[in-house]
Amino acid sequence: MISQRLAAASLTLFFGVSLHAAALFPKPIHFVRKVEDSISRKSTTIDEYCAGNRIVTINGSKVTIADYDKQELTEIDHAAGTYSITRFDEVAKARKPATSARATASANSGGDGAKWRTTPLGVKGSAGGRSLETVEMTRDDNNVKEKIEVGVDRQVSLSRDAVEALIGASYPNTRSEVHDLLLGAAAPQHGGSGRATVASASSPSNATDVYGLPSEQTMTFDVDGNRVTTHTAILSVSYDNMPPEALNIDPGATRVESNLTRVNKELQALDQLPSSSPKP
DSSP states (O other): OHHHHHHHHHHGGGSOOOOOSSOSEEEEEEEEEEEEETTTTEEEEEEEEEEETEEEEEETTEEEEEETTTTEEEEEETTTTEEEEEEHHHHHHHOOOOOOHHHHHHHHHTOOOOOOEEEEEEEEEOTTSOEEEEEEEEEEETTEEEEEEEEEEEEEEEOHHHHHHHHTOSTTSOOOHHHHHHHHHHSOOOSOOOSOOOOOTTSOOOTTOOEEEEEEEEEEEEETTEEEEEEEEEEEEEOOOOOHHHHSOOTTOEEOOOHHHHHHHHHHHHHTSOOOSOOO
């Protein structure tokens, strides 16, 4: 479903990387991110604190801690007085990739799949008042049209691994071609052209390569005239430390199963229900 694909594109920003020898974020960095989508017609503003090998996402009373050294995802709901701790391998099992709307439509029509076209849009201002190198990527495959516009903040220097963590391209997520497009847009620019270009995300990079921050992304999917858009924007960048009070599990809090794994188990149970059809 197209709505499922968009939801996954937004949620994967907050989960998952593999274990790295060097720290993903040698210095603490704090992002304030706004997420909007045309499905719910709502916007959500969250705080992301990145330090060492952890990314902490705070959304109101809910806190998500992705600890890449421990390979664990901790979810705390301070308002409900609950928490969950889930291993990355359990998260990976629960987050099986769904077939995309484009892939389904292409398969039904017998098409081989169209290629992405990339158009540099130059430097634009961001929602946070910063300058972003902007690239538009489009694909028109039969009755499915896709457009991704990404703005990269070159004032923020990151490693490739850190960018993969922020966009959700690493374990326990399933890497997608959209991840590769975002990573390619953020890749180091060689040649000094000063224009936004998309490098190959699959090409090898060395330790000195510096990636920019994918600061704004607008993704639009149009299937048979039904259009859905999601937009994420980093409103501010600072170098604050994580607030320790948000990370503490409240005294007396109840440990529960993560929604990620619980919903997956419920769906599996439904698949295993005996058929109600009478035997011949």
